[in-house]
Amino acid sequence: MEVHMNNIILIGMPGSGKSSLGVVLAKKIGFGFIDSDLVIQQREGMTLERIIEKHGDAGFIQIENEVNCSISPHHTVIATGGSAVYGKEAMEHFKDIGTVVYLELPPESLEERLGSLKERGVVSNGKTTVEDIYADRVALYKKYADITLNEQGKQIRETVEMLYDIIMNKDQYN
Numbered sequence: 001m002e003v004h005m006n007n008i009i010l011i012g013m014p015g016s017g018k019s020s021l022g023v024v025l026a027k028k029i030g031f032g033f034i035d036s037d038l039v040i041q042q043r044e045g046m047t048l049e050r051i052i053e054k055h056g057d058a059g060f061i062q063i064e065n066e067v068n069c070s071i072s073p074h075h076t077v078i079a080t081g082g083s084a085v086y087g088k089e090a091m092e093h094f095k096d097i098g099t100v101v102y103l104e105l106p107p108e109s110l111e112e113r114l115g116s117l118k119e120r121g122v123v124s125n126g127k128t129t130v131e132d133i134y135a136d137r138v139a140l141y142k143k144y145a146d147i148t149l150n151e152q153g154k155q156i157r158e159t160v161e162m163l164y165d166i167i168m169n170k171d172q173y174n
């Protein structure tokens with residue numbers, strides 16, 4: 001598989017580690033790092049939780065879609081928000097500017113990491129459990145992924161190594 005080395009875009013459920021892994025990967029490969037959640041917060045001048053409260057799920061998805069469409073860096077790892085896949089234009093844009101990597105983890109393991117969903121300000125679309133939110137999104141994560149990384153049982157360091165190997169074309173996973 002050919003990896004588009006301009007940008008690496010991380011997608012996946014909240015708690016899958018896009019932000020935690022992304023910055024470590026960026027440092028390792030000499031790339032920049034952008035967390036699109038922080039770009040959204042800066043643009044709106046409030047926290048993600050507050051934006052969701054104010055605009056509702058649909059309003060947040062629209063804002064996130066617009067912001068993500070405006071992110072066009074070079075040689076950068078982009079950690080997206082868990083709900084980024086609801087933005088069709090943004091995901092098409094990301095596929096144009098880089099390689100999209102889905103960090104895959106089953107809902108049981110996500111639950112252990114997440115703690116309170118409410119505190120994280122998740123776009124729930126009326127769903128209340130991690131399992132239901134996962135079920136609502138899993139097809140979208142798979143649809144947009146150029147690479148799917150199963151991180152079950154892996155430490156952050158191991159997942160970064162696995163991704164590094166793929167990027168550097170020493171690929172034994174795809």
Ligand SMILES: Nc1ncnc2c1ncn2[C@@H]1O[C@H](COP(=O)(O)OP(=O)(O)OP(=O)(O)O)[C@@H](O)[C@H]1O
Nearest residue numbers: 013014015016017018019020081082113154155156
């Ligand atoms: N093996 C692991 N891999 C990744 N993260 C892990 C692992 N074990 C524990 N964690 C923890 O899980 C959490 C992952 O959260 P993080 O904010 O990176 O996820 P995210 O995908 O960016 O979520 P969001 O969509 O809400 O932005 C962190 O607190 C991290 O330390």
Ligand SMILES: O=C(O)C1=C[C@@H](O)[C@@H](O)[C@H](O)C1
Nearest residue numbers: 014048081082083121122123
């Ligand atoms: O998965 C989600 O619904 C979200 C994840 C966060 O990264 C933020 O983008 C926001 O809190 C919504």
Ligand SMILES: [Mg+2]
Nearest residue numbers: 018019079080
């Ligand atoms: Mg994040």
